[in-house]
Amino acid sequence: MPIDVLIVGAGPTGLLLASVLARYGVSLRLIDKRPHPSQTSKALSVFARTLEIFEQLGIAEAAIARGIPIAKIQLYAGGDALAQLSFQSIDAHYPFVLSLPQSETEHLLESTLEPLGVQVERSVAFTELTQTDEGIVATLRHGDDQEETCEAKWLIGCDGAGSTVRDVTGLTRPGTSLNATFDLADVQLDWDLAPDCFRVFYGDDGVAGVIPLPQNHWRLIVTVPPEAEPREEPDLDWVERAVQGRSRRPVHLSNPIWSSRFSIRQRMVDSVRQGRVLLAGDALSSHSPLGGQGMNTGLQDAYNLGWKLALVVQNQAHSTLLDTYGVERLPVSRALLTTTAWGTRFMMMQNPVLQPIRRVVMGLALRADWVEHRLVSTLSELTVHYRNSPIGQEGGGTFSQLQVGDRAPDVRLQQGNHPIRLVQVLSPQQFTLLLFTAETSAAEDLARLFQLARDGAAQFPGWVTGQVIQLGNVKAERASDQPPILLDVDGEAHRRYGVQQPSLYLIRPDGYIGYRCQSIAIETLKTYLTQVVGLTDRSQYGSRPRSLG
Incomplete structure (x- = not known):
């Protein structure tokens, strides 16, 4: 009986992907040719967007406790202070970069697999591949030179810059x-x-x-x-x-x-997919370590791919959904290769005539607040967006902030008498339907929002969950079968999301805005999920994912 997914490579990217898939109940094997986990620091910068993912996995606090939060970067020239970059201005709950050895990051990610019944199979190397319309057959060699074949529906190469999976599939390009x-x-x-x-x-x-x-x-x-x-x-x-x-x-x-x-x-593939094989992390692209982006980018690859692959594996969406993984992530890698290459050449400049010019340019540019903010936000991977994605759609209405495809900003809310942040509300295994009231919303408007939350969950059981966000601090009456109301006491959420009348935002499982509109009706939401995302309407069958762990 074939498994759903074979993941090759148990570095940070492979570990995170396995953790995401296992939460959906996807059957998988995670193999690595190394006999032991990483014992050294290697990649050590963990940025704010990655810490948001770690928070949803339940390991952010442990990561921070094991690392050193660094709130600024200080630049010097000739021994004298030149400029400073502060992370305090970024739009995130974690205004710093965490210095954490990769060995610790891998340990924390692997700890999320144990409760899900997944173990890393070490000293197991991927060597050969055969593909069919229904799946793949991989040849695996164990540490004692014994070989076996593994049948799976999908193969994911997370095996680093020297990826065997990439080479075997012919996706390798000269660097x-x-x-x-x-x-x-x-x-x-x-x-x-x-x-x-x-x-x-x-x-x-x-x-x-x-x-x-x-x-x-x-x-x-x-x-x-x-x-x-x-x-x-x-x-x-x-x-x-x-x-x-x-x-x-x-x-x-x-x-x-x-x-x-x-x-x-530096190298990057032209395509992330060849049949039933996909690549992620350094197997997809490798670049200069300038800025410490490599591991964080690989983790974002895994988080983007995980929910899409789970939908396809469980026959909840067509396999063409996986094509959007490359559409969304390849431009991110391409931009990273360009900027890190340019930055590395700028940093390595040896010309004695140009070095003083570099010092002046850096000193002047980094004094501008907007330049500093843009740089630290980019380093923190908060500016990554999927605005050109085929599965992003505007549903109508006027919004003064954000765009579809942007990361959903984390804002402060209140649930009952307790403060809560939006990232703590968003589901990493479901689409989260955020239903905003307006300042003058009447009781019937609130009732419509609650009804839409119920209808969304009924039409797509297990894949859509709803949250009503009410402006102000007056708790509205709700029925016992309705979800708790989230109060936007100071209006921060409504301002950040540009909401002035009753509206909905649909947040993808990876935390990006997939859809928004000011039409409070199940028909528009259903059309987006079925025709754009390709999600199957299972309301008449009552089907759910096998596990939302």
Whole structure:
């Protein structure tokens, strides 16, 4: 009996995808050729949008407790402070970047699988593939060289930049080198600066980045000059001298726990899908580590793909829904490759004539509040949108804020006598129907909103849940079978969502706006879900997903 999904690669992307699918009751196997989980820090920046996902998985607080929240980035040139970027202005509950070793991130993600009955199968490598119209047959090799075949309806390659799944399916495209080499080292550091921010030092011969890590360690990221001696591993004595020279201050390194030298090679596939095989994370695209976006982007890939794949696997939607995964995520990867390549070349600039110009440009640009806000919001992945997606639709009406395809902003509400945030209300396994009252909504308007919430749940059982958001702090009367009313006491939600009359927003399971309109009728909602998303109207059958765990 074939399983629903075989996931190759148990890094952060594969772990998150497995966690999302398992919550829907999708049968899966998660394999990894490595014998053990990651033991080193590797990718360590966890940004606000990723922390919102972690909150819905129930691991955000644990992640923050294990990491170091960093609220600012300080830039230096010639040892002098040049500019500062603060995360305090971003539109999120988590106004910082979390410094958390990848080993800890993987541990937390893997902990979400245990209650769902999923275990990572280690020392199991994917080697060969056969596809049919109904699924795939994969050849797997175990650590003892024994082979087996695995039948699955879908195969997802989350196996990193050197993806075997990508190569076997013929989706690989030649990459380009940025002629940039970096030394990384996790060490203890004796110097005169506090572990309160991410510091970047621009020197005459290169750049040094210094990031605080838990347990009194620091991550050093040092650009290696082109004329440097080729080496497999960093020379820590040279790294110490480079950090000291570029920061213009005494520095002493000790107790290294991990180090690596790498060169940047960028590549991206033209298509994320080949038959019943899809790619995610670094298997889809790999790029410069500038900005720490790689792991976060892979996690967003998984969160975008997970709910769509679950709908298709459970015959709740047509498989063409999976085509929107590439439509939405490829432009994100393409933009990331472009901006990180440009930023890396700008950072690596060695021309002594151009370096002073770089310093002036950076100093002037980053003094503008709007530039700072745009940069930190982009780093936090809050500006990612799917406005051109074929499954986004305006249903009519005038809205002064946001666009369909934008991330649903997190706003403060009140449920009963208790404060609550919208992200705590949104369902990661269902479409959430947000039904807004107007300032002058009459009792009959509220009744219509409650009826639409009931109708949506009845037409698409298990896939749509409704929430009424009432402006003000006067609790309206509701029947016992109606969901609790969320109070928008200070009007923040209505302002942020641009609502002036009774309106609905439909938020996708991944937290993005799929549909909105000012027509409070089940027909418009049903038309969007069935004809645009491709969701099956199961009201006459009473069908539900197998599990919403």
